[in-house]
Amino acid sequence: MKPEINLHDAMDAVAATTPPLDASDVLARGKRQRTRRQVLLTACTTATVILGLGTALAVLSPGSPPPRQAAPPTADATPSYPTTSPTAIPTPASLEPADRFTKRREKPFNGAFASDIIDTSLPSDQRDASLLRLIRDPHTTTLTEHVDDVTPERLRISGIQVRLYLTGSDEDVQQAEWVRDRTLYVLQWKPRAAPYQISESDIRWMITESIAGRF
Amino acid sequence: MGIGSGPDVDESFAAFVATRSGRLVAHAYLLCGDTEQARDIVQGVLVRAYRRWGRIERDDPYAYVAAAVANAVTDWWRIAHRRYETPTAAVPEKAGAAAFGAVDDRQALLAALRHLTRRERAVIVLRYLDDRTEADVAHMLQMRVGTVKATCHRALRKMRRELQDSPLDGLRTAARQGSQNR
Numbered sequence: 001m002k003p004e005i006n007l008h009d010a011m012d013a014v015a016a017t018t019p020p021l022d023a024s025d026v027l028a029r030g031k032r033q034r035t036r037r038q039v040l041l042t043a044c045t046t047a048t049v050i051l052g053l054g055t056a057l058a059v060l061s062p063g064s065p066p067p068r069q070a071a072p073p074t075a076d077a078t079p080s081y082p083t084t085s086p087t088a089i090p091t092p093a094s095l096e097p098a099d100r101f102t103k104r105r106e107k108p109f110n111g112a113f114a115s116d117i118i119d120t121s122l123p124s125d126q127r128d129a130s131l132l133r134l135i136r137d138p139h140t141t142t143l144t145e146h147v148d149d150v151t152p153e154r155l156r157i158s159g160i161q162v163r164l165y166l167t168g169s170d171e172d173v174q175q176a177e178w179v180r181d182r183t184l185y186v187l188q189w190k191p192r193a194a195p196y197q198i199s200e201s202d203i204r205w206m207i208t209e210s211i212a213g214r215f
Numbered sequence: 216m217g218i219g220s221g222p223d224v225d226e227s228f229a230a231f232v233a234t235r236s237g238r239l240v241a242h243a244y245l246l247c248g249d250t251e252q253a254r255d256i257v258q259g260v261l262v263r264a265y266r267r268w269g270r271i272e273r274d275d276p277y278a279y280v281a282a283a284v285a286n287a288v289t290d291w292w293r294i295a296h297r298r299y300e301t302p303t304a305a306v307p308e309k310a311g312a313a314a315f316g317a318v319d320d321r322q323a324l325l326a327a328l329r330h331l332t333r334r335e336r337a338v339i340v341l342r343y344l345d346d347r348t349e350a351d352v353a354h355m356l357q358m359r360v361g362t363v364k365a366t367c368h369r370a371l372r373k374m375r376r377e378l379q380d381s382p383l384d385g386l387r388t389a390a391r392q393g394s395q396n397r
Contacts, residue, residue: 010324011344015241018250021258023232027225029258030265139332 091195092121097205103134103215112137117206122196131173131190132198134210140184143177157204158211164203176203180211228268232261235277238344239284245340246288246333248325256287281345282355285337292333327374335370338363 092100099120106115117132143163152163155176162178175188187206189198209215236257243253260283264271271279328336337356341347349367353360 007324007339007343008346010320011241011245011340014245014321014324015238015344018237018241018244020234020237021232021240021254021261023229023236026232026236026258026261027229027265029262030228033262034266140334 092119093195093197093199095121097202098209101132101202101206101215106136109135112139119196119198130192130196131188133188134206134215135186135188137184137186138182141179141182143179143184155204157207160211162207176207178207178211185210224269224272227272228265231272231276235280236261239277239280242281242340242344243284243288245325245328245344246285246336247291248329252291256291257284260284260287277345278347278351278355281341285341285356289333323378327377330373330377331370334358335366335373338366339370339374342367 102118102120104116104118106113113136115134115136116128117134118127119130119132120127122130143161152165155162155164157178160178160180162176164174164176166174173188173190175186177184177186179185187203187210189203192198206215239257239261240250240253243256244250247253247256257280260280264276264280264283268276328339331339334356338352341352341355342349347355349360349363352358353363356363358366
């Protein structure tokens, strides 16, 4: 007959038999990550200053033409393949989201449900490999408050609060979360290279349509 | 030199990892049921916490990191889509029989936890592993105290039900005792 134990004892025993992490290894990893972050922040700051300075000089320069409305190079610039040709292929970005994204039938997904979302602008051999899906979890009825160092962007779409995580535990995966009808919805995607990038307006469209029950 | 750096902070951080990370890994393990994943999650949370350690250590660092671990387990579930795939059949090798009665005690505990929702599991682990008060749990999980009480009660009831067929009378009794003690 086993001796009686209680939950405190049972859990304490699990903790007591779990070895700690290697403190020096964790410390070294922490320092490396901090260094990488500082380098990245410095690079971003420098780039911002250079861009700002360049713009200011261009405006102040005597005889320089007035600023034009022509689009400066941006991250959302048109893809590099020719678009001026009269027979140009429509770019993914030029497609309406409704024409570009279709949702597959929902499947059981480890206790919840998930639907893969197909980007029809992708070459067919890349469609299955590209992460874009909507998870529906009726077991979770509220958004939990995150206290990790990831700060979500908070949006309001169709009157529903949506939290947008552009970085997370897995930094490649971005996700938006919202609750509707006592069900948690999680839209997950991975950033893609141009010209197949998923824009914020695409994400907003998917969320809006999902909230409205049309997607 | 920014916050989270310096020899004092490094020393404090390393001491925290050395003394508390085992318990945090156990915490993550009870939430996700996978030893290796639990270690990865806790390591990731600690690495991120390091750069702000100077601020974190001033308050209640264990509570902060434990809450971050709970969030990270949730993120892991969503990203790795492995919910309810916790390997209860394969018992981790570290479940020493001498230290913890028998291996199947741990199995029974994990099996019972598996039937809880993430929130219920988080409440149970914080209450019983970390001995947090209901008010603490409410604060850490951003819930109302009444919700914590109800969640805990419901979770214990579920655990008792799941343990009905368990040969482990002790655990079944424990859940009842836990419920009464709360």
